[in-house]
Amino acid sequence: MDVARAAGVSTAVVSYALNGRRGVAEVTRERVLRVADELGWRPATAARSLRAGPGAAALVAVHDGAAGARAGSTLDLVTAASEILDDGDVTLAVHAASSVEHAAHLMRRWWAERRYAGFVVTGLRTEDARLAALRHLPAPVVLIDEPLVPTPAAWRSVVLDDATAFAQVGEFLADLGHRRVAMLTGAEGLLATRRRATAIRSALAGSGIEFDAVSGDGVDRAAAAVGSLLSSGSRPTAVVTDDDVTAGIVLDVARRLDIAVPWQLSVVAGTDSPACRLTTPSLTAVPYPVHALGNAVGHALLGVLRADDAKGEKAPQTKPVDVGGLLIRGSTAPPTP
Amino acid sequence: MDVARAAGVSTAVVSYALNGRRGVAEVTRERVLRVADELGWRPATAARSLRAGPGAAALVAVHDGAAGARAGSTLDLVTAASEILDDGDVTLAVHAASSVEHAAHLMRRWWAERRYAGFVVTGLRTEDARLAALRHLPAPVVLIDEPLVPTPAAWRSVVLDDATAFAQVGEFLADLGHRRVAMLTGAEGLLATRRRATAIRSALAGSGIEFDAVSGDGVDRAAAAVGSLLSSGSRPTAVVTDDDVTAGIVLDVARRLDIAVPWQLSVVAGTDSPACRLTTPSLTAVPYPVHALGNAVGHALLGVLRADDAKGEKAPQTKPVDVGGLLIRGSTAPPTP
DNA sequence: TTGAAAGCGCTACCAC
DNA sequence: GTGGTAGCGCTTTCAA
DSSP states (O other): OHHHHHHTSOHHHHHHHHTTOSSSOHHHHHHHHHHHHHTTOOOOHHHHHHHHOOOEEEEEEEOSSOSGGGGGGHHHHHHHHHHHHTTTTOEEEEEEESSHHHHHHHHHHHHHTTOOSEEEEOSOBSSOHHHHHHHTSOOOEEEESOOSSOOOTTOEEEOBOHHHHHHHHHHHHHHHTOOEEEEEESOTTBHHHHHHHHHHHHHHTTTTOEEEEEEOOSHHHHHHHHHHHHHSTTOOSEEEESSHHHHHHHHHHHHHTTOOTTTTOEEEESSOOHHHHHSSSOOEEOOOOHHHHHHHHHHHHHHHHHHHHSTTSOOOOOOOBOOOSOBOOTTOOOOOO | OHHHHHHTSOHHHHHHHHTTOSSSOHHHHHHHHHHHHHTTOOOOHHHHHHHHOOOEEEEEEEOSSOSGGGGGGHHHHHHHHHHHHTTTTOEEEEEEESSHHHHHHHHHHHHHTTOOSEEEEOSOBSSOHHHHHHHTSOOOEEEESOOSSOOOTTOEEEOBOHHHHHHHHHHHHHHHTOOEEEEEESOTTBHHHHHHHHHHHHHHTTTTOEEEEEEOOSHHHHHHHHHHHHHSTTOOSEEEESSHHHHHHHHHHHHHTTOOTTTTOEEEESSOOHHHHHSSSOOEEOOOOHHHHHHHHHHHHHHHHHHHHSSSSOOOOOOOBOOOSOBOOTTOOOOOO
């Protein structure tokens, strides 16, 4: 090692000094660190991984168009997660796959290549090839979203408490006096959108309020679904969408059909975004705390990876990430008879 | 190696067989490949990198809110690039940084750690800390966008031919009879948005058409800029935006101010997206060929990495990615006096 | 507290 | 065609 020579010590001492191991004279350590810094030296990842195993985790984003609004925020999530990870020596890399199956394939392969120490999975589907693939691997995994089926004990789930938030949406609309509510869900297979629909349905159950969930996967189909929903004879007086883009579409279609929002139709966007504040009327929305969610992912990841090192401790489950209260803006009001 | 033992050969033969080197009996090769496959064995990335250097490149996405509409499509771009790369053994990893400086820091660090074989840089700024950092490194780099300053000969730029497309927008609006045209640019520092503004300005120059470019970085400031632009006494009869979200804002503000689109105001979205088709009126837009762009990035990356291996050949520059003709929809028309 | 040396898993060179 | 083996750059025993 250049650093070792320049500092006049052996490579072992350099290694100790840099990894903060004790057993090195304080002066020596400082000298080594200084020299390393001057030389701009950093340990080679490959050499380090060869002994210690990989120090990076991967998130394979699936871009098949079904991911809905949250797809766009994957990088925001990763940014937030990286804030946490930067303190340690774990990094989170993102890769893109065009289908769930391909994502599963890549993770299986990269695990075999010992390229990554663990994986983050987001946008869970009901039958998810990624879970099937990872289940048989001894890989540490962080799930964003609670899966329907039980998962290995070593895994961790970071869950967004949007069931609570969506129940609150249901109550809010009920309190306003709405009697016919519809939800425009994202892709059918998406677990998150299902859970949201279920939450609002249960909140409304027993109150005699009519509730329908229609699927509108992708902007075009969403637009078609909105169209038929609002043109129907017994159209709802309130529509809840899964994402912000679809909510924008609802506003547009309503305007075209001469349905006044919020008086004749209330609209709630299931995922808030800056754009929701700028429409006319502005959209009442469920907050989407990407930053908090990302931070939680960072912590969970650190947790599973550490637990994987020291097989003893189990990765404690994380608390659901609080979504916060509904952001009430201009698109909701009591229905006018 | 397990595979070597199971196949009854030495590790050397396994290595040769797997890397397609000649000098292995065909039967042996097949047997080795079969055994490796059965055992699900793949070479450890770390060990391989230790000898051959890293086989992955990284794109550090900057998420400081200034990136504009294209930020959301980073993963689409990477998906398209990966299609190309999957054939070789190069992979492209994405990381997220919260500022250009942080991105520069990460790349410098990862290069020192020999973690990545090269970098892809997107969303160039006028004074870009990333270029400053990478310039002094012998790292292969693919730039998305042509930089203003000269760059190392080994680098490659993948450029989108949107100057042509934006010049075409200028001509289109001139032909329609517009005399006052404004452009809502993205973040000031962004090179791409500048080039677009310049292209449209030159196209309009000499025709006596008034042209103004106002900056609206981030949705809120964009909304404010649109507001003052459309409220002004001598408001333009045509507005071109850098991205699709801003175009949506323009439509909304116009509606609120009772300005009829397209009759009293034409709107052109500088970056097409599915949402552009769904507004009322639908938005005339400049196509944004993410897929082609991503493929080009994949090829360019393969090029620079290969050139880096065999120092002899220079990485040939790639042709600009063709944007295609303006998508004329409902938001543009001749101005009514 | 420090140095010497083994070894992580692979590739590539040199014998055979 | 195939096997032995050095060595990539680190971490980590084990001795000194």
